[in-house]
Amino acid sequence: MNNNPIKEKVRTNTILYSKDPRDLSAIAKNIPCQNACPANTNIPGYIRCIYEKRYGRSYDLNRMYNVLPGVLGRICSRPCELMCRHGDSDLGEPVSICYLKRSAADLKSPMHRIKENLYESSGKKVAVIGAGPSGLAAARELSLLGHKVKIFEGNGKHGGMLMYGIPEFRLPRDILNIEVENILRLGIDIEYNAKVGDNITLDSILKKFDSVILTTGCSLPNQMRVEGEDLEGVYNGLEFMKMINDGEKPEIGDKVIIIGDGFTAMDCARAAARLGAKDVKVNMRKTEEFMPIDEKEKFEVKYEKVKFYSLVDTQRIIGENGKVKEIEFLRNRLIDSATASGGRAAEQIENSEFTLEAETVIIAIGQQPDPTSISSKIKTDGNWIKHKKDSFQTSVKKLFAAGDCLTGASNVISAIAAGRKCAHEVDNVLTGKARKDNVVRFEMINSTDRQRSFDFIEKIEIPSLKFQDRFKSRISEVETGYDGNIAYEEAKRCYLCNLKYEIDVSRCIYCSACIDVAPRDCIKMVEKIDLKKDPSGKLIETQDWNKVTGIVIDTSRCIRCGVCYEVCPMDCIYVTKTELIEYDLEG
């Protein structure tokens, strides 16, 4: 990398760097998966490594931005796959980015060498409260930056919801423990059973440390506030999953009703099926379309014979001798709503009540942060921590907050990304300077060995246990993962959107051979390029040959198939590898 702080494009042989907002914005548009990843993971980069069978390198690329690749490769909510170009309506299904991430973690050598770029010790001390993904990511980043970190964790084990929420059949604990151990080995201290606001005060920590980061997640379950919520046999989802993850086997009977439609509800339903319940129903207010989980997770739940009941609203839980017996519901209809997700809200239909029998009811309708239990000093808005706009700084001096405790219940990759970003903000405050920035790296390459036939390979689902094998043990991991051959085939599917195909207009003879072979409308006849200083510039297209001033590849439509490159008689198509990299401002 160039040693000088980068102000504009600088040519180093065939490598260029840029901080131009137009280049940064082009990266976001051209590599939709990376842009959708809250941690900005270099997805095409690590997929390409898997294709080259360099699993260790692939793992390292992941770990730079997301410190738990083996974990995330199993349970990530995959915002990247929703945006993957391969999933455009005319192009088939998204690349299995998440399974590939897992395959790098599974297939790397068992004694893989982890490389960390350590900064000199700063002499500053930072406390992190909560050893969930957000706290762990923040602790690791601050440690790398040279600060001495101590984590205060209220529970007896680390991992947060990874340990106490997500069940073992989705995330084996040895995988989690190894990756957490790799973080703690940086010299991070951790004190377990230190519950801030209970057996240790926030003030005492603030006094001893230069900065404190709160990453306490969301631990307060939402209440339904209906009659019967306190009957025996009624659990909240978090409490139920904690019991399961502690190895308890609650008596739940055959008929279990889950109320809620998110991650927690699905895990409760699958855990209930593993406890032997014969009839597990997930009841939701809206419809499957609005469930905040992906299609794969829906499939897995149904595969395990859990039934979905949509458009129902719980009215009351009816008991007999203090124990739950049935639930009364009302049917719902969908109505317009400006505030509800997807623009549709559920509305109860009058006089539509009906009941369903249940021996156990699990209420999993979300959870909220509980900052006031930590300290009354923290200013809140309801249960939400007040903080500076676009910053992690809370109302208390030296106190920052990140992850679910700041944003409300989200997902692991968002929590990790937030922990890391918060660490950078804390580092800025502690050192008085910014030490890292993003930059676009351009590397001219001759071509790619990607073949057009790769575009027609069908998505390969992850091998999983058969139905009956899932229930032999309550913790058997359901997904068994790709082997090297499958990972190679799936990796071939990635278009490598980090490659940018461009036409050198000065050499182009306007033969239109590229347009003729283009697989979709990705090559455009252009009258004018409306260049702006900011990223708002655009191509002005024309169909009239008399007005054409250039033939341009629309990189947001291009699937990097390379057929234009092959067919061009003038060799005027060139390929550049574009990557968003974190740049060390101090050199």
Added chain:
Amino acid sequence: MSAKDHFIIIGNGPAGNNAAEVLRENDKKARISIISTESFSFYYRHRLKDFISGRIPAEDLVVKHYSEYKDKNIRLRLGQFVEKIDPEKKILYLKHMEKINYTKLIIATGGSPRILPSLTIFQDYLTMFSTYSDTVGLRHRIEKAKEIVVLGGDLTSFSFVKSLVKACKKVSFLLFNDAFWPISLTSEMILKIEENLKSHNVATFFNDSVEMIKKSKSKYTIETKQNNKIKSDIIISLMGMIPNIRFILGSSIDTDRGVLVDAYLRTNFKDIYAAGDCAQIYNPILKNYWVSIGWMNAEEQGKIAALNLLGDSKIIEPPKEEIFEYEGIKVNTSWWKKF
């Protein structure tokens, strides 16, 4: 209605055709188009089983020939797939990149075979059918086959087995009683079914389930939980239907199991209606949503949707008998006896 109106019906089944007829009877000027993915004209789906087993020719399937549409000035677009609906702009996007404007729309897209989640890993080995094109190749395979396994999870599976027996095939039948569609079978019903099938020389496997399916050359072996090994030239899976609504998802038109409509068959968008197997209707008397899978219901709903589209306010009455609950949704099956 003015000549500028373009009524489009997606679906060339009984719901779509009845809707088109009513629209034309009441509006001589409007443009009316029916779009269907299938290339075969309107036909009886319940006769497909006899066509597959070689007992009737293709002509006997047809309800209405192409010329009849022409006579009524109804444009029939066959072999065209509606990929997306933009209800705000009132545009349909077809798979072959054509866009069509409509003024009013009836969705009558019926259903497709359901595949049980537990069988998806064997999907490549299973044969399912619900359309004429599904059956054309299948007819030849059945002709050559000696041994056939039917994975029976719906009412069609019983009549299909009988049709195969009449065509002198050796048939094995595996009952999926806990996933049976659309009704829950009682133990008395199961006993009766078993007796009946045995009397037709069908090898029955009840209270058993598929553990593994292996393929060697062109022969399949099904290994069951009770350690039975059943050999077969073809495995036919009949597990009921699910409404064809995938292409609607993301369009802002409300869906659940089917397209959500009120008792007037109106969707959440003015000028868009749904009828037939793809519609899910709320009924205040049942206090529930219901989906009607059946020819006669589809015909009735097609007519009512068309009348309401033209300005009427007709309510679809729920069937009074033979309603079964399937995953929280009432399903009407009274029509099966009428065929």
